[in-house]
Amino acid sequence: MIKNQLLVKNYVAPYDLQRRKGENFLYLSACKGLFEKLIGYKSPFTVSFTDKDGIILFIMGNEKDPFIEEGLIISSLGKTAIGLCLSNGESLEVQGKEHDHPALKNWSCAASPVKDKNRVLVGAISVSALSPNYPSFAFSIASLIASAIEKEANLKTILGEVDFLYKYSQIIAEENKDGVLVLDKDARVLYINSSGADILKVDRDVALGKNVSGIVDFTPVILNVFKTHKGYVDKEFIIESPSRGILHFIKTAVVLKDSDGNFAGVVDFFREIKRVRKFVTSYIGAEAKFTFSDIKGESSKLKEAMRLAKIASNSSSPVLITGETGTGKEMFAQAIHFASSRSDGPFVALNCGAIPRDLAESEFFGYEGGAFTDADKRGRPGKFELADGGTLFLDEIEELPPSIQTKLLRIIEDKVITRVGGTKSLKVDVRIMAATNKNIEELVEKGMFRKDLYYRLNVLKINLPPLRDRREDIPILLKYFIERFNNMLDKNIKGYDESFIDPLLSYSFPGNVRELQNIVERAMNIAEGTLLKRECLPDTIVSSNKCEKRNYDLNILKEEFVKEVLSETGFNIAKASKKIGISRPTLYKLIKKFKIVE
Numbered sequence: 208m209i210k211n212q213l214l215v216k217n218y219v220a221p222y223d224l225q226r227r228k229g230e231n232f233l234y235l236s237a238c239k240g241l242f243e244k245l246i247g248y249k250s251p252f253t254v255s256f257t258d259k260d261g262i263i264l265f266i267m268g269n270e271k272d273p274f275i276e277e278g279l280i281i282s283s284l285g286k287t288a289i290g291l292c293l294s295n296g297e298s299l300e301v302q303g304k305e306h307d308h309p310a311l312k313n314w315s316c317a318a319s320p321v322k323d324k325n326r327v328l329v330g331a332i333s334v335s336a337l338s339p340n341y342p343s344f345a346f347s348i349a350s351l352i353a354s355a356i357e358k359e360a361n362l363k364t365i366l367g368e369v370d371f372l373y374k375y376s377q378i379i380a381e382e383n384k385d386g387v388l389v390l391d392k393d394a395r396v397l398y399i400n401s402s403g404a405d406i407l408k409v410d411r412d413v414a415l416g417k418n419v420s421g422i423v424d425f426t427p428v429i430l431n432v433f434k435t436h437k438g439y440v441d442k443e444f445i446i447e448s449p450s451r452g453i454l455h456f457i458k459t460a461v462v463l464k465d466s467d468g469n470f471a472g473v474v475d476f477f478r479e480i481k482r483v484r485k486f487v488t489s490y491i492g493a494e495a496k497f498t499f500s501d502i503k504g505e506s507s508k509l510k511e512a513m514r515l516a517k518i519a520s521n522s523s524s525p526v527l528i529t530g531e532t533g534t535g536k537e538m539f540a541q542a543i544h545f546a547s548s549r550s551d552g553p554f555v556a557l558n559c560g561a562i563p564r565d566l567a568e569s570e571f572f573g574y575e576g577g578a579f580t581d582a583d584k585r586g587r588p589g590k591f592e593l594a595d596g597g598t599l600f601l602d603e604i605e606e607l608p609p610s611i612q613t614k615l616l617r618i619i620e621d622k623v624i625t626r627v628g629g630t631k632s633l634k635v636d637v638r639i640m641a642a643t644n645k646n647i648e649e650l651v652e653k654g655m656f657r658k659d660l661y662y663r664l665n666v667l668k669i670n671l672p673p674l675r676d677r678r679e680d681i682p683i684l685l686k687y688f689i690e691r692f693n694n695m696l697d698k699n700i701k702g703y704d705e706s707f708i709d710p711l712l713s714y715s716f717p718g719n720v721r722e723l724q725n726i727v728e729r730a731m732n733i734a735e736g737t738l739l740k741r742e743c744l745p746d747t748i749v750s751s752n753k754c755e756k757r758n759y760d761l762n763i764l765k766e767e768f769v770k771e772v773l774s775e776t777g778f779n780i781a782k783a784s785k786k787i788g789i790s791r792p793t794l795y796k797l798i799k800k801f802k803i804v805e
Contacts, residue, residue, distance in 0.1 A: 530671030552597025
C-alpha cells in the first residue's frame with residue numbers, strides 16, 4: 208500500500224503482475240504496437256490497458272502521470288472511467304469533478320472495453336490526462352484502440368500464431384529478473400529470457416527449438432504439466448543436478464490453449480529461492496534496523512564493547528554477546544550485521560527460550576510437506592533457510608535443546624541443513640550470532656551446555672555492561688529518549704530537573720537501559736509541564752533512592768559530567784545545556800555550585 212498525495216494506492220504482488228501479463232500477452236502485444244503508432248511515448252496524456260480484474264498491466268505516454276502505474280488495483284482510486292467501464296462493459300468518460308476522490312478532480316479519463324472473440328470482457332483501454340491537456344477526441348481514440356486491439360488479438364488467436372509468444376517475451380520477459388521459459392505443446396523451447404538462461408546456465412541460441420529435457424542435466428519438473436495439462440502458482444521445487452548440486456526454485460506454470468481450447472504449450476516462470484527469501488525476509492521485517500550510531504553512551508565500558516563490536520562487523524566469525532536483560536544485546540547484533548558485508552542479507556532473530564522443544568527442530572531447519580501431523584502440506588523453510596546470505600541471531604542460547612546444540616555445531620562447520628522429513632541437503636550461508644544473560648561458562652562446567660559448541664560460538668565475545676556500571680551515560684540516554692518520545696508521543700518536553708535525575712543516578716536499574724526507556728516513556732506521558740520532575744518517577748524508584756546507601760558521591764559524578772560536556776562544547780552554555788537536557792539557568796547554578804571555571 209503506497210500513499211500518493213491524498214490517495215492510498217494498492218498494488219498486486221510483482222509475481223502476480225507477471226502472471227497476469229502472461230495470461231494477457233496477445234492483448235499486451237497489440238497494445239504496444241498500436242500505442243506506438245497512435246500515441247507515442249512522449250504524449251501529454253496516458254494510454255493504458257487494464258485487465259478484467261481491474262489491474263493495470265501496460266501504460267504508455269505521460270511519464271509524469273502520478274496515478275496510472277503498472278500493477279495498480281484501479282479500484283483503489285475510487286470512481287474512475289476504467290472502473291465503470293469494467294463494471295458496465297461500455298465505453299464512457301469521467302471528467303474532472305465527476306471523480307469522487309479529491310486528488311482526481313483535475314483529471315479526466317475515457318475508457319472502452321476490450322472483448323475476446325466470444326465477446327467476453329478481457330479488459331479496458333483508457334486515455335487519461337490533466338483536464339487542460341485532455342483531448343476532445345479521447346473518447347473516440349479509446350474506442351478506436353480498443354476495437355483495433357480486439358481485432359488484432361482475436362485474429363492471432365483464431366490463426367493460432369504461436370510465434371507471437373516470442374514477441375510477448377521480447378516486450379515483457381526480458382525486463383523480468385525471474386526466468387521465463389516458453390514451451391510449445393511438444394515441450395520444445397520457443398523462447399527463454401536472459402535471466403532464465405543465466406539461472407539454468409544454458410546458451411539461449413542453442414536452447415531454442417530443443418526439447419526442454421535436452422538443455423539441462425536433470426529431469427525438468429515442468430514436464431509434469433505436459434502430462435496433467437494443469438498449471439500451478441508459486442510452487443516450491445528442490446532439484447538435484449549432477450553438475451550443480453541442489454537447485455532450489457519457486458515456480459509458476461501457465462498453461463496455454465489454442466482457439467479450440469486444446470493444450471498448446473506452457474509458460475514457465477521460475478525464480479531462485481535466494482531471491483524469494485530476500486523478498487520474504489524484507490517483507491516480514493527480518494532486517495537490521497539499528498546501527499552503531501543508535502547506541503548511546505560515552506562510558507569506557509560501553510566504548511570497549513563498541514570497539515569489539517566494530518571488529519566483529521569486519522569478520523564473518525561467530526559472535527557471542529553476553530549481558531544482563533535489557534542491556535541491548537540484539538541492538539548490538541543488529542548494528543554488527545548492518546555494518547558487515549552481509550548488510551544486504553536478512554537478519555533473522557530467534558529466541559531459543561520461546562520455542563516449544565518438540566517444535567525446535569522444524570523451527571530451525573524447516574520441514575517437508577507431510578513430515579508430521581497438522582503440518583503445512585507444502586512444507587516450510589526454517590530459520591536457517593530464511594537467514595541464508597545473512598545473519599541468524601540466537602537469543603537466550605543457553606535454552607537451546609541438547610539435540611539442536613549438536614546439529615547447530617555441525618551446521619556451523621558444514622553449512623548444510625536437511626529439513627525435517629526430507630532427504631536432500633541444502634547449503635546455507637549463515638553467520639551465527641548468539642546472546643545470553645546467563646553465566647554460560649558455569650553451564651558448560653555443569654554439563655548443561657555443550658563445551659565444543661560454546662568454544663565454537665565464543666570466537667568473538669562482547670560483554671555489555673549493566674547500566675549501574677555506566678551511570679555517566681544516564682544523562683545521555685535521558686536526552687536521547689526524550690527526543691525520541693517527543694516525536695512518538697507528540698510531546699514538547701525540553702528536559703528534566705535535578706529532582707528527576709538524582710534518584711535515577713542512584714538507582715540500581717535491574718532492567719538496565721530497557722527499564723530506563725520505559726521510565727522515561729511513562730514520565731513523558733504523565734508530565735504536566737515541559738520538564739520531567741521527581742513526581743514523574745515511579746514510587747519504587749523514589750523509595751529505593753531513599754533507602755539505598757551508595758559508596759559514591761552523586762555530586763562528584765554530576766560535577767564530572769558537567770565539566771566533560773562544557774569542555775566538549777567549548778563552554779558554549781546553550782549547546783551544553785541542550786546536550787545535558789537541562790535549562791541554561793540550571794546549568795549556570797551547577798557551574799556556580801561546582802566552581803567550574805572556563
